[in-house]
Amino acid sequence: MFSHNKRLMYTVRVSDPNPALATLMLEQFGGPQGELAAAMRYFTQALADEDPGRKDMLLDIATEELSHLEIIGSIVAMLNKGIKSQLAEASLKEADLYRALNSGGDSHTQALLYGGGPSLTNSSGVPWTAAYIDSIGDPACDLRSNIAAESRAKIVYERLINITDDAGIKEALGFLMTREIAHQKSFEKALYAIEPNFPPGKLPGMKKFTDLYVNASQGAGDTEGPWNSGEQWEKLDMIEENLPLDGGSGLASVKLMGAEKKAADALAERTMSVPGADPLTGADLGAGPGAGSPTRQR
Amino acid sequence: MFSHNKRLMYTVRVSDPNPALATLMLEQFGGPQGELAAAMRYFTQALADEDPGRKDMLLDIATEELSHLEIIGSIVAMLNKGIKSQLAEASLKEADLYRALNSGGDSHTQALLYGGGPSLTNSSGVPWTAAYIDSIGDPACDLRSNIAAESRAKIVYERLINITDDAGIKEALGFLMTREIAHQKSFEKALYAIEPNFPPGKLPGMKKFTDLYVNASQGAGDTEGPWNSGEQWEKLDMIEENLPLDGGSGLASVKLMGAEKKAADALAERTMSVPGADPLTGADLGAGPGAGSPTRQR
Amino acid sequence: MFSHNKRLMYTVRVSDPNPALATLMLEQFGGPQGELAAAMRYFTQALADEDPGRKDMLLDIATEELSHLEIIGSIVAMLNKGIKSQLAEASLKEADLYRALNSGGDSHTQALLYGGGPSLTNSSGVPWTAAYIDSIGDPACDLRSNIAAESRAKIVYERLINITDDAGIKEALGFLMTREIAHQKSFEKALYAIEPNFPPGKLPGMKKFTDLYVNASQGAGDTEGPWNSGEQWEKLDMIEENLPLDGGSGLASVKLMGAEKKAADALAERTMSVPGADPLTGADLGAGPGAGSPTRQR
Amino acid sequence: MFSHNKRLMYTVRVSDPNPALATLMLEQFGGPQGELAAAMRYFTQALADEDPGRKDMLLDIATEELSHLEIIGSIVAMLNKGIKSQLAEASLKEADLYRALNSGGDSHTQALLYGGGPSLTNSSGVPWTAAYIDSIGDPACDLRSNIAAESRAKIVYERLINITDDAGIKEALGFLMTREIAHQKSFEKALYAIEPNFPPGKLPGMKKFTDLYVNASQGAGDTEGPWNSGEQWEKLDMIEENLPLDGGSGLASVKLMGAEKKAADALAERTMSVPGADPLTGADLGAGPGAGSPTRQR
Amino acid sequence: MFSHNKRLMYTVRVSDPNPALATLMLEQFGGPQGELAAAMRYFTQALADEDPGRKDMLLDIATEELSHLEIIGSIVAMLNKGIKSQLAEASLKEADLYRALNSGGDSHTQALLYGGGPSLTNSSGVPWTAAYIDSIGDPACDLRSNIAAESRAKIVYERLINITDDAGIKEALGFLMTREIAHQKSFEKALYAIEPNFPPGKLPGMKKFTDLYVNASQGAGDTEGPWNSGEQWEKLDMIEENLPLDGGSGLASVKLMGAEKKAADALAERTMSVPGADPLTGADLGAGPGAGSPTRQR
């Protein structure tokens, strides 16, 4: 069960209201790399994980991310407090209010639609979606997904720090960024505490194709690196000549019989391209009389 | 520039049409862990990456994933070929067609809306969205995201293999699953060829919070593991007592002045909760006369 | 700041695994009327509300809804525990697994994509979206939205109770349903503690149109009720005769000048319908020679 | 059946074209609180409601909302008429056109993608989705949802009025805002004409939990109000001590047997965290040689 | 302005309730090819079109599509009337209700979430989105889009007719299907009444590339048809040899200067792949000791 203390995990001191900056901060509130995504990612994993240690860790971090969501949301609320009040009370002339809420980003939507409250959208106003969450219920995969997610969140915080000169916000963002580093470390430890963890799952790969590198993009710029050369790799350059890789026909087939076959044949015949036709088309009609003679009259 | 050969990268031999199985296969065609997501993830990264080796690798693998998309899509097309034809030609009685397209999954939508063609949806009919793609333009992050994505795709193929007893489909799925293992290996090599790569980005964390583990979920079930104990960690158990972690007030504040302050005060007063009131409410009205006396009459 | 105790707010006792029933329960986990929507609705409102009492109440209830999310998610995890394990371990023959994960609802997607973990989707597999949250940052509106939301959640729980015969699940659902009633009561009290609260906002309506009822749907079935008759209403039946209601032209106009006017005229001329034409069309072409003579030859 | 008269319900007089202002107006055309959402909300409810009076009212108001959609859409079309023509006819130099369509909001997308026609998006360009509609087919809930929706729409119109100084637009917006007030009144009447209407549905709550207020957020700022004190409430402050509220174990459990139990055990063992390990991790590798000694060598 | 008559445009006679069939009908209510999409497509075009004739036609057909939406929604409501009532009144035992609402399609969601009312979703429960609408504000394009949309709607109705044996529903669907044919005819007439209409817009194509057919997919199965041969076409088979088609370098370039160039160089260096490295990776670690020797020790 969750409980809450009205003190924030980290104090939020904002110098001045700034609705356009608020818009940018939303990226970590309701954006794909933001704190709600983090919290929900770990919380849903925790509910299904049976390993006591991992479950506990996932709940610890999920809970902390909710507290981060509260911090970043509070920053947004502070930055919007001026415009929110002025719009609600109509305390400026229309033209001045219009300018004030058009200060940048999607701050106009934040004011008009959300009334200056922190919305679960990204910095372009796109509503948060659970499509951002990539948990699939296998710990060796989900921990890798978490590692990647923490690294991405770290960078988005770094970018926000780079563009903010409000000292109080900068400090709170620094705290949040640092915690992503710590979380990544935890998830790394948990991943390698599963032995073995590569490849994930139970099924081994097909021997023949595990170490094969398919050089599908060729021409000037073809390069070698540890990802396609060295003792773990066999590189395939002559692709066309080896197509398909299984030595078969390279075609897709299915066995249709009886009524299904008959229906398929009827459909093919009904919708076939008439061979040899060069029909007059809608484009020919639409090109107008001066456009050259259509190739065939009906 | 892309080019195409009409032979598949791996031959697709389907024994019998089965629209419900086709629905399941869609998970790797238009689902979040499927081949379009993979191809687009690497392709968009390639366009912006300036490192010649990584760019080449990303294009190689993106191109191969498009060929995988073609394989899994061909499996879907073969599995749906019967129902597609029978519905288009109305070659069965209504009640029989109705049963045939209600064979499971969202096969009814596949037939009615998409006419048996492979749709860019997952196995529940949810349209593919670029929200599945988590590239952020930093190679140390994007490679981690790619590693995680390949591991997830490997597992979803393993699950599909586990539920399929059509030998031809099983073999093609085995090929596709294996290639995800190979791709994960490539991305791992590319990640560790960046030195250093942890933490990603340029900004270091705040010393004080990098090795801190916040034990935010407590009570029975609290556990130790390498993610919260050992020499890399300091664990915080007494959270409430240390709140906020910066030693400040734990409150959010912003400096409003002049007209903004006045508007904020006016808004607060206009929308305040009247102290001491116990008002009659809509629920009191709606509970009906027999529901006990409302606490306060107007 | 949030903290967590690993005990649930209400004990979850599930008799037997049942992945199809799990699918239905998702409606209150990741569906539009579910607990994540509730928690996020109140949490985001709390961050921006300046009234101390309302802010506290919103945080209380938001926090409790997170604990509800944990309960319903735990029910889903328990119901899926069998299929999750059997699919991961491939402990059944393919055909048996195929049948097991096709047991109803979108249970196939839950198993294949989410591995049996609770996903933030509704019972049809649609990912949760912040578009479900209708907070706009005005307390007299948001409280009404909350009242409505609690009433909806109550009914969806009632429906789930009506279709479940597992005693342990039924009891937990009964608890959750009851709490929605209690929350609705709180929000009603908070709404009527704002005086006045109708109409919301500061601007009054236009006198002439506040009490007007426009009888826009006529014919058999036209009915009177307190919503269109009584001393608060003036009913308009003769609409066409009174169109537009402002007595003007009923047209939309804008003043274009100079270059804009010239461009608009050029566009109109370039894309105008040729008067008097009865052109040969693509449909005429496509209808085929036996379809009757096209009305006009080019 | 619907019919249409080409006169608007209210005359639209726009002074000057202004594509940025058009963007803001879209909030009530294709935004979540806009007129399409209103019309579709009531129309879909009407189709399923069997009460003759409510059905008639819902059709009356749904039809009127379609006429409002036409008004607000006409405002958008007028505001965009200049940029639409100039872009289509390329009647300005490139740099001037570029500036003209970057005048604010998402006006660039409105011009480039929608050609200046009113699009069913909100003011940030997010496409309208039926996820905005919260009808659930129970009149005591749906009427509450409608009441809330009308109150929200009233406020968004008020905000638009506050930022517009074009007299003709202001007047039309005033009309639309007023009609939301009138509609809210109708829905209130219809709700209380159902007796009783609270709690909605048939099932009563569990006596013990109906009047309970759970004080889940504590610490400084804890407040009393009619929502948690008074004769209708019992307040629970000592939560941890009373966890879970049913007096049970607070755990989630399910009975697995036979093959399912065996599979679950196998899965747990295969994916368990190795106890006592402090493994070398990818982060350790990635931190580079200068980052301190990894805690354990393989 | 719209008005409404409570009689339907076409009488709806449903023999028996059938919630699974209701699910299928939703495809034309809230699906991508359904009536709401049609109505909104034409209505939004009408608002921005200045040609009096086309505007009138678009309003005529948009209004009729709303009446079609009412017909198909009424079919859904009738098919769901039984399950709606039984779930609301809990008039069956739990297990029987459970079976009743799991009758097929996404009927479980229709009952649980929408209470049997017609929802603006497709037959898989995907909410309607304005992303279905492809209007771009150019009549020669929009009319082509409308022609295509009507042809698609015609086919989806045909499919529904093919699987329905309820005579009353079949007749109503036949009416709706026929109207799509009539509407397609109207839009064709309106397209060809614009002269010329191909290519759309004002800008001509680049002479050299207008008649070029790029044979980008080669190998067995290469075919000729009127789309790539005949007097309107020049076919390019030797693509690689002619790459790029403009005779340039085939590379992407931009001129960076000063600070931008310096930053770009710094970024490239910081994130470069170390040449010649064959690093130990996370996959090497995760493969476990028995997996073969990692290629390089740190």
Place this chain on the structure above:
Amino acid sequence: MFSHNKRLMYTVRVSDPNPALATLMLEQFGGPQGELAAAMRYFTQALADEDPGRKDMLLDIATEELSHLEIIGSIVAMLNKGIKSQLAEASLKEADLYRALNSGGDSHTQALLYGGGPSLTNSSGVPWTAAYIDSIGDPACDLRSNIAAESRAKIVYERLINITDDAGIKEALGFLMTREIAHQKSFEKALYAIEPNFPPGKLPGMKKFTDLYVNASQGAGDTEGPWNSGEQWEKLDMIEENLPLDGGSGLASVKLMGAEKKAADALAERTMSVPGADPLTGADLGAGPGAGSPTRQR
């Protein structure tokens, strides 16, 4: 199978970085009329089409569209190269970086979230969705959809050309625009090579309604054109008098029996509007004491 050459199909020469212009170009990268939509539209059709010629054509054009996606994506990458580097390296002061990434459009999101890489979003940041793809698996429909799609893409390129004064970008856009013209021509040829192709599908329309034009929008502005007059049309003006068009009751009905009928009656009674009531409502309560006397006291 796909393969790739690192040379572009058309050389991309960008003069200067410009992140706001990059935002606009995204419309053809990840927007609804953009190249991914085109490629996926034709590729998915190809997989299911059995006609050898059409299948080949669809693969040719799908492959070419992928190469176009690469061109437009490369333009975006070049335009963003400066801001990407400066943000990653923090090579400007905060306030300057803030200004640089707020240069217009949704360029702030492009920089913060996507790091300057081309994202699969439109110019407002809306993620690409497969809901843009309208293929339904019938060639006579899908080809019409393709014709319309090509015409739309042509126009969006024309608009981009009109607002760009960078000569290199303008030339590349001109190439891409021209290819859409060529593709439209191919699809037109393929459509008319199916004989007949109108109406699509097998079922004929109902004779009585095929040539009927319903004049659903009346009043001033009613117009005649080839879409509603001439020998192919019968126009219905007196709609109300002819309602419903089938001569029946114009009502929706279903036969409920036994338990279903009983439940429906119980539901109707439980939720009926009490006749004659003029209840006190929440709005009456909320209007406050000074708002006039509520019409009825409880």
